[in-house]
Amino acid sequence: MADLPLMPIATAVWLIDNTSLTFDQIADFCGVHPLQVKGIADGDVGAGVRGINPITTNQLTRDELDIAEKDGDHRLKLSRPKTIVSDKPRKGGRYTPVSKRQNRPDAIAWMVRNHPEVTDAQIGKLLGTTKTTISAVRDRSHWNTANLTPRDPVGLGLCSQIDLDMVVRKAAAKRAKLMKENPEAFPNEGPSLEPTQDNDDEADNQNRSFDPEKVFSEFSKGDQSSDD
DSSP, X not given: OOOOOSSHHHHHHHHHHHOOOOHHHHHHHHTSOHHHHHHHHHTSSSTTOOOOOTTTTTSSOHHHHHHHHHOTTOOOOOOOOSSOOOOOOOOSSOOXXXXXXXXXHHHHHHHHHHOTTSXXXXXXXXHTOOHHHHHHHHTTOSTTGGGOXXXXXXXXXXXXXXXXXXXXXXXXXXXXXXXXXXXXXXXXXXXXXXXXXXOHHHHHHHHOOOXXXXXXHHHHHHHHHHHO
């Protein structure tokens, strides 16, 4: 059962002691086996567990309980909260499991080589590492530089493809904006991805008008010469 009350055993204890619900109804609502409910009623299971009232905890309404007590086939429905509060965004760096932390220098080397537009701060947030480590990999002063192999952080399980694409897209957009505002600061950059402007010759060709009769007459002359 996907939706279960908090502390199902304690809820089952309260329902057994305070209602006339069947074992099957309690088992279905609490997500336990009917035999386990029977064991709770006999005192073999959950001994010493204090019951929790699902009505006072807003997990069950009195009307719903009354209907279920009158109809043994009725299945209790867990009350839904009236308001849903979204999870608070987590602040700070990304947590990396201990088993994968040894792969971060390889991922940093891959980011530095393939996406130079991404800043150290963005790499640190994406991979859950520090600027000191990134700088060491970048200037090849890392203690394990000789053994580093640039590897995709997505393949290493350090981030998702969506997160990587988002970071790269933001960094590229910011760099393109800076290049447009101050091109002198990027003297070694290649041509941008902006569409090129049509030159004068292409513009003249587009604006030149054509005489349809003259064009078809040229085709007619070509056909006659081929017949000869």
